[in-house]
Structures are given as structure tokens and as C-alpha cells.
Amino acid sequence: MTFFNTLFLTAVLLLLHAPPCPAAGGSWSVLLPSIGISAMHMQLLPNDRVVMYDRTDFGVSNISLPNGKCRPNSTDCSAHSVEYDVGSNTIRPLMVLTNVWCSSGTLMPDGSLVQTGGWADGYRRVRIYKSCGTCDWKEIPNGLTQQRWYASNHLLPDGRQIIIGGRQAFNYEFYPKMSATENSPSFPFLVQTNDPNVENNLYPFVFLYPDGNLFVFANNRAILFDYSKNQVVKTYPTMPGGQPRNYPSTGSAVLLPLRLKQGVIVDAVEVLVCGGAPKGAFANANNGRFDGALDTCGRIKISDTNPQWVMETMPLARVMGDMLLLPNGHVLIINGATAGVAGWELGRNPVLSPVTYRPDNQIGSRFEVENPSSKPRVYHSTAVLLRDGRVLVGGSNPHDKYEFTNVLYPTELSLEAFSPSYLDSSSSSLRPMIITSPKKSNYKMRYGRRVAIMFRVSGPVDVNLVSVTMVSPSFNTHSFSMNQRLLVLDTSNSTKELGKSTYRVVATAPPSGNFAPAGNYLLFVVHKEVPSPGIWVRMQR
Ligand SMILES: *[C@@H]1O[C@H](CO)[C@@H](O)[C@H](O)[C@H]1NC(C)=O
Numbered sequence: 001m002t003f004f005n006t007l008f009l010t011a012v013l014l015l016l017h018a019p020p021c022p023a024a025g026g027s028w029s030v031l032l033p034s035i036g037i038s039a040m041h042m043q044l045l046p047n048d049r050v051v052m053y054d055r056t057d058f059g060v061s062n063i064s065l066p067n068g069k070c071r072p073n074s075t076d077c078s079a080h081s082v083e084y085d086v087g088s089n090t091i092r093p094l095m096v097l098t099n100v101w102c103s104s105g106t107l108m109p110d111g112s113l114v115q116t117g118g119w120a121d122g123y124r125r126v127r128i129y130k131s132c133g134t135c136d137w138k139e140i141p142n143g144l145t146q147q148r149w150y151a152s153n154h155l156l157p158d159g160r161q162i163i164i165g166g167r168q169a170f171n172y173e174f175y176p177k178m179s180a181t182e183n184s185p186s187f188p189f190l191v192q193t194n195d196p197n198v199e200n201n202l203y204p205f206v207f208l209y210p211d212g213n214l215f216v217f218a219n220n221r222a223i224l225f226d227y228s229k230n231q232v233v234k235t236y237p238t239m240p241g242g243q244p245r246n247y248p249s250t251g252s253a254v255l256l257p258l259r260l261k262q263g264v265i266v267d268a269v270e271v272l273v274c275g276g277a278p279k280g281a282f283a284n285a286n287n288g289r290f291d292g293a294l295d296t297c298g299r300i301k302i303s304d305t306n307p308q309w310v311m312e313t314m315p316l317a318r319v320m321g322d323m324l325l326l327p328n329g330h331v332l333i334i335n336g337a338t339a340g341v342a343g344w345e346l347g348r349n350p351v352l353s354p355v356t357y358r359p360d361n362q363i364g365s366r367f368e369v370e371n372p373s374s375k376p377r378v379y380h381s382t383a384v385l386l387r388d389g390r391v392l393v394g395g396s397n398p399h400d401k402y403e404f405t406n407v408l409y410p411t412e413l414s415l416e417a418f419s420p421s422y423l424d425s426s427s428s429s430l431r432p433m434i435i436t437s438p439k440k441s442n443y444k445m446r447y448g449r450r451v452a453i454m455f456r457v458s459g460p461v462d463v464n465l466v467s468v469t470m471v472s473p474s475f476n477t478h479s480f481s482m483n484q485r486l487l488v489l490d491t492s493n494s495t496k497e498l499g500k501s502t503y504r505v506v507a508t509a510p511p512s513g514n515f516a517p518a519g520n521y522l523l524f525v526v527h528k529e530v531p532s533p534g535i536w537v538r539m540q541r
Pocket residue numbers: 034061062404413
């Protein structure tokens with residue numbers, strides 16, 4: 001073969017191997033090589049701290065409790081929860097008393113994290129963390145009527161949270177309770193979707209639908225549920241293929257951005273469910289055979305009269321991935337593995353590259369593979385959106401204690417940030433900077449009212465390509481971000497130039513708590529898909 005033939009062949013092979021999507025972007029940085037625990041659960045708080053915890057029975061962690069404190073009646077003087085301060089990139093150890101392993105939670109309207117359940121002595125606990133600089137966890141024994149382990153929570157329009165399911169808990173309850181006798185109504189959908197040997201319906205995907213009902217997806221199908229009447233309002237078809245998408249066949253899901261115009265949702269309300277592990281994968285993994293993860297996503301217009309799943313194929317198969325809404329309405333799919341299932345030692349072949357999904361593109365041009373991390377983030381890894389638009393990534397510990405040597409995927413104590421390509425310096429002339437917000441106190445918004453937001457952009461602005469989005473800070477664990485939602489507010493192309501590089505846009509707050517329950521949100525101005533750093537706002541009734 002001549003040199004030129006070889007060159008030609010090489011070029012053809014390169015073309016054949018070219019990824020079927022645009023070039024990779026984004027960048028990674030290690031923020032802290034060790035936070036002392038493996039971040040299994042994460043919640044961003046409205047003061048830009050992130051509270052994290054793993055479990056209390058891992059043995060001694062790599063960070064001590066402050067002032068020589070030890071756990072009650074124990075020789076363990078290490079912390080199993082920490083608070084991370086995004087601004088100073090520092091951590092503070094916290095004392096969580098009972099076992100928080102595989103629990104759930106919701107940021108409440110007052111800015112405290114109300115976390116529920118866990119394991120053993122933590123089954124029925126409610127724990128409250130209100131950040132104040134020196135504050136610590138407070139615990140409420142028997143705060144729950146049922147044991148909750150692997151449940152999903154959601155903030156409700158009335159300011160309470162609902163806690164749905166958990167292992168062998170085919171029911172739901174609320175916190176706080178209306179009365180001491182408030183019980184846990186049964187939820188047959190969790191019985192119907194429970195695979196007897198392997199479950200595949202834990203940590204169900206729960207979203208508040210803008211008519212006040214809940215969309216609940218478990219295993220391979222979904223319902224619309226009226227929790228106040230304990231009635232199924234609508235039953236959606238099983239996802240084509242019928243493959244399981246919930247723990248331990250852990251996929252992920254998001255409610256796609258809700259676009260508001262004159263108080264109603266433009267187009268449809270849609271849910272996207274991606275990845276998971278095929279039927280039988282849990283049993284196979286326990287026998288040392290690691291089935292390839294699912295590479296499909298199902299997308300459904302849950303508001304349609306005759307809703308149907310539309311299937312799409314991801315460029316990378318993924319189990320235990322996290323799906324996060326970025327401030328510009330794109331979906332980031334990050335962390336996880338390409339084989340096996342969730343559970344101790346049951347995942348293989350980490351997926352190091354995140355993938356971005358652009359919901360508004362044509363089918364076939366929605367996915368983009370991003371630059372890879374160097375750190376496997378498999379079982380018990382986490383990801384949350386930060387106010388500055390970065391994604392905080394932590395955790396990964398597929399072992400039942402801390403293991404740093406002689407294992408495939410050592411316990412990961414590090415914190416990393418993934419910066420989507422909108423943070424590249426090449427986008428800085430497009431990037432809005434909000435200048436409205438009073439610096440310290442969080443900006444208040446009332447339902448249906450307009451707010452004027454001033455911002456600066458250093459480069460030229462296309463006023464028709466400015467939008468305002470609101471993102472809820474979600475509770476992330478086990479590949480699901482509870483309470484995650486993004487609203488694109490009605491701005492009616494109101495962006496006007498005020499003076500040199502300064503602009504004003506008028507946005508209308510969502511009409512009611514069904515669209516956005518009262519509480520804390522991140523608000524962003526987005527210009528040509530490049531978001532500003534967010535500001536904290538408080539939706540008030
Ligand atoms: C955590 O602590 C253990 C025991 O002291 C040590 O062997 C290990 O290297 C530490 N790991 C990290 C990442 O700090």
C-alpha cells in the first residue's frame with residue numbers, strides 16, 4: 001500500500017469513527033482532593049453552601065468532628081456530613097446523629113433542608129439542617145409514620161413536602177403533618193411496579209405537574225396522581241421496550257423546561273427519562289455478568305390527551321447517570337457507568353464523559369458528548385447545579401465501607417466542578433451579569449407579578465435572544481434530583497437597552513405554586529444560550 005493509500009484509508013477510518021454529534025466542550029477541575037466523606041447526598045442551600053452526607057455506619061471517615069467531639073456512645077469521632085462553602089471552597093464537618101444512608105430530602109421554603117428517613121435507627125427520622133455558620137443537624141425521632149429508605153420527596157404548593165415510597169413502603173406521607181393522627185395513604189402504583197425479586201422502582205421519579213397533580217414514574221411506566229384524593233388521574237403507556245429505569249436499574253429523569261406565556265405553559269409539559277439497566281441485570285451482576293446499560297431515553301408530552309413515548313438514543317449508554325437542568329434549559333447527563341446496576345460492587349466501566357441534551361433541537365441533533373473527567377463517579381455519586389452555572393460533582397463509593405486500595409473504583413472523597421462550555425472565556429462577551437439584585441438579602445417575587453431585571457453584557461446583544469429562567473435547587477442522591485424544575489418566564493421580548501452595555505428585561509413571575517412552589521430559586525438571564533451567574537430569589541405567596 002502506498003503512503004497516500006494509507007493516508008486515505010486512515011482518513012476514511014477517522015471519518016467512520018467520528019462521533020455522531022458536535023465537538024466536545026466543557027472543562028473539569030478538582031475543587032478539593034478530599035472533603036473527608038464521600039458525598040452520597042447533596043443539597044445546595046440559598047447561601048451558596050452545599051450540605052452533603054453519606055452514612056454513619058461506614059466506619060471512621062476521613063474528617064474529624066470539631067473540638068474533639070465523638071458520636072454518642074461511640075468511639076467514632078469522625079463526621080459523616082459536611083457543609084461546603086462554594087465561595088471560599090472550604091468545608092466544615094457536621095454531626096448527623098442517626099443513619100442517613102439512602103435517604104431523601106427537600107429544601108423547604110424557609111431555606112432549611114428537611115431530610116427524611118435512612119436506615120436502621122434512621123428509618124423514621126426527620127432531620128433539619130438550617131445553615132448559619134455554626135449550626136448543625138437537628139433530629140426529630142419518629143417524625144415519619146413509616147420507615148423510609150430509598151424514597152422520593154417533593155415540595156408541594158402548600159409549603160409541605162410529600163415523601164413517596166421507600167423499600168417495602170407502598171404508601172406516602174407529608175412533612176410537616178397537619179395533625180398528630182395524619183397517616184400514610186397507600187399507593188398501589190408502587191406495588192404494581194415492584195418487581196418482586198429486584199424492585200426496580202425505588203427512588204421513583206416525581207414531578208409536580210402544573211395542575212397540582214404529581215407525575216410519578218416507577219420501573220417502566222408512569223401515572224398522574226392526585227395525592228390529595230389518593231386517585232390516579234391518568235395512566236401513561238409503558239415505555240417502549242419495557243426496560244426498568246429505577247433503582248437498582250437506576251436511570252434518571254427530568255421535567256423539561258416549563259415555558260410560560262401569559263400565565264400558561266407554551267407547548268407541552270414534557271418529561272425525559274434516560275438510561276438504566278435491562279431486566280435481569282441485577283441478578284446477572286450478582287453472578288459476575290455485567291450487562292450493558294440502556295442507551296435509550298423516552299420523552300413524553302405528559303399534558304397530551306393521548307400521550308406517547310418518543311424514544312431517542314444517547315451517544316453513550318449509561319446506568320446511574322444524573323440528569324441536571326442547566327440554566328439555559330439544556331439537560332446535562334453526567335456520572336454513572338456503562339455496565340451493571342446500582343448497588344455494592346455491581347457497576348462496571350464508568351462513563352467519564354457527560355452528555356448535553358438540547359430539548360429544542362430536532363431529534364437526531366440533540367446530544368453532544370462533553371469532555372471527560374478523569375475520576376469514575378459510579379454508585380453513590382452526586383451532582384448539583386451551582387449558582388455560577390458550574391456543576392458540582394462528588395461522591396462515588398460502590399463499597400460498603402471506605403476502600404482506597406485494591407478495588408476497581410476506590411471510594412472517592414474529592415469534589416470536582418464541571419464547567420459547561422457556556423462558561424468558556426470565548427462566551428464572555430455574550431454573558432449577562434445581573435446588576436439588579438440587592439447583594440445580601442434574597443430578592444422577593446410574588447406570583448403573577450412582574451419584575452424588572454437589569455443586566456450588563458459587554459458585547460453586542462440580540463434583544464430577541466434574551467430569556468429569564470428560574471431553577472429550583474434540588475436534592476440529589478442515587479441519580480435523581482428531587483424538586484428539580486426550570487421555568488422560562490414570560491418576558492415578551494421586553495429587553496431594552498438603557499445605556500452603555502446596560503439592559504433591562506421585564507419578566508412575569510409564575511402564576512401560582514403549582515408552577516413553582518413558594519421558596520428559593522436561582523434566577524438567570526440567558527443570552528444566546530449563555531446564562532448569567534444566577535441570583536437567589538424567593539417566590540412568596
Ligand atoms: C483516608 O484515611 C485513610 C485511613 O487513615 C487513609 O489510608 C487514606 O489514604 C485516606 N484517604 C484520603 C483520600 O485521604
